[in-house]
Amino acid sequence: MTDRPAQAALPPPLVMMQLLFGKQLTYSLSGVARLGVADQMDGTAKPVEEIAGKVGAHAPSLYRVMRMLASLGVFKEGPPRSFALTPVGEVLKTDAPGSVRYMAMMFGEEFSTRAYEHIADCLRTGGDGVTEAYGKDIWAVLAERPEQCETFQRAMTNSTAGAADAIVEVYDFSSIERLADVGGGHGLLLASILRRNPKLQGVLYDRPEVVASVPKTTFAGCEGRIGIEAGSFFERVPDGCDAYMMKHIIHDWSDEHCRTILRLMRDKLPKNGRVLICEMVVGDEPGPTPAKMLDIEMLVMTVGGRERTAEEFGALFAASGLRLNRVVPTARPVCVIEAVPA
Template identity: 75%
Template sequence: MSDRTTHTELPPQAVFAQLLFGKQLTYSLSGVARLGVADHMGKTARPVEELAAKTGAHAPSLYRVMRMLASLGVFREGPKRHFALTPVGELLKTDAPISLRYMAIMFGEEFSTRAYAHFTDCLRTGGDGVTKAYGKDIWQVLAEHPAQCEVFQQAMTANSSASVPAIVEAYDFTGIKRIADVGGGHGLLLGSILRGYPAMKGVLFDRPEVVGSLPKTAFAGLEGRVAVEGGSFFERVPDDCDAYIMKHIIHDWDDDHCRTILRLMREKLPKNGRVLVCDMVVGDDPDPTPAKMLDIEMLVMTVGGKERTEAEFAELFASSGLKLNRIVATAPTARPVAVIEAVPA
């Protein structure tokens, strides 16, 4: 570490001030992501005036934002008013192997910012900020705003590009003949599983407007092995599957809604079937973790959604005719997930 004052050496008021400035950091990352600034950058520093001209930005304002982000390791400044990408900044490039550009854009989208304007109401009532802002839940809002829905789907797909390989590497899918990816978005997880297990077939199941925007190349090379179905997982799940997998779905909903989904799966499962929930697990230790941060996002953005502890998962499964069998940890990522395996009780 450099000779700068460490976090633990700062007086309490300075630590508190740093925490409060999280808003400036989030909006700065979202703004430069939306403008596509990183797409015009590389390891060689470019003048901020050039970057502003290419992205339609106001050069003096862009400089102030990039100077701040450089102080936190997103960019590297040198010579003065010239910026290059760091490994962290590379994640803002659209074509990066693991791109978080759309994730950054999403955090500045209207549906997010309007929801967080009602944060105190969430604390007072336990309700979500989206419903307070729009009079409807996040899924209804996204369905009515295609452009924001597309940003959301792009963000989820990009986030999956980091977590999916870790899931496929950590969990042994051997023995599954037909798996349904419920709420599977654009199919990155399902496609990755099928490519690793050539004898397996799969079903991608999500809302009609989601599967209707499925990229044509989503299942390239898997022709004849994938079915695509549109529908609501509160009403039905695909038939003839011996496994159901859900990534970042259960955490979107309260226990009653989750039980509806899980019971539908339980009704369809053969006796040797499995339900695989890919979510974070909140530990008992007091240290800061991504799960605790994401839990606040669920508080504000969803109706009753949350990150759960191992005990909460076990209770949820037990009330749905299932039992928690094991939790398989995956390699650390920006949003480390575990594969939480449930089997018929």
Template identity: 40%
Template sequence: MSAETPPPAAVLMQMLFGPTLQQSIYVAAELGIADLLAENPQTAAELASRTATHEPSLYRVLRLLPSIGIFAERSDRNFELTPMAMLLRSDVPGSMRDITRMMGGEWHWRMYGELMHSVRAGGTAIGKAHGMEPFELLAEDPEAGELFNRAMTSNSWAVIPAVVASYDFSRFNTVLDVAGGHGILLAGILKANPQVRGVLFDLPSVIEGAGALLTSEGVSDRVERVSGDFFRSIPAAADAYVLKHILHDWDD
């Protein structure tokens, strides 16, 4: 075994501590640490004061994260942004702050404790943890639902270049994004194909929040927003239909 290759026990131990890393990243994202450090490097004491948190505990979290490339601690104990930490800012293109907040948040985090239930009984872990299925939960909790929608936008940013580069959408007049969330993928397709129009189709509560994003992306005048339930019907208004990260949620 070479000096560069850690022993299997060390690799496995690092994996077992994965939840510690995820929750530490979540804490930093939820507190908006990256947004604060965008102003200037700051100490844990300054950050604790601005986030109303316990300084020694916050410092322990912030000391951990540089070991995986998130933030850097300087010799004067000030923390500063790194390229990976930039993704936790809320005001940058491709921000991953919302998906970090969703995946580390209580409702999402708790279901992983019920994975054994799924393996033994075949039911969903989230159903066991919360007594309802995910989209029922999101409908019951508007705040969680809105964060989920923003997280899905965050999740789509990274794939847009590959999607528009690998498929020719220019041959279509209208592209309909089924369960397209707030429309970031559809916006990317339309921006790459200026002659194409789009239809954004999702639940009413989701469609209501899509206007600001479509406007900011400069495509609102080319997108028809339609609300509905794809289990009931899908508008016959397009000659191309896109489903991204949808089919995995449902059985045949």
């Protein structure tokens, strides 16, 4: 037998080019998600012309994108010019378990792409790309764009769907009497918690334009135990709760903004109350992590938002009359960060 030589490492310029081609990957995924390509596919290969006809696409162009995505395991090509879904591609289907279709669409939305045009300005000034592009923050931009706002909310629901089961598996909500999900979007996480805890009362709290579009089926089976309130968490939070929860809210805001929100909660909490922050925690490991990647999204898209270390969460709580009690990891990158009155 002849030993085959070990594959040589790629030279640095080619490694860098692989990193730079992330743009083509992200926008291709966003494009096929927006067209609903995966919704027309299954595990059996279909000709690209058939898929293109169903989604209103130009078949030769769609083929080129699907060929590239097949090389990365999103689709499987064979026979030639025919594609089937892989388990990875399956999550681009609208109703698939763990779907990220709307997340992929959001990454290609105008408000996102225009913001990233200004990343060099973000690095120079510490400002955000959305304000550079539009002269207003992301929330003001979305409030003026109902369709893009709906895509954003559905993307957040995609994110929550993946994390909700992981959160309820590791955190015991049974001793809570009334839980407010502050900035809770369409309520998927709160609904999951209520179904697991039949004695628990819940309040979904978010901006008026958000709660107005909560699907009627979200809280099916929770009738009589759920209230929905509209408002700004910079002005007030719901009354009568012994626990407040926020998932991927604190990371949207500067420390100053976060202290305002947390102090409003602290003022309402009973002595045995708690605040639950469901977010990623930046660790000290040197390799790539989801938290480090998401931190760049916060840098570009929000005014002062960031992913934080456990120590930074502790300092934020201490400045708001709270104390970091524990960090509960889950099977997903998100953790449950528990704070109690100081």
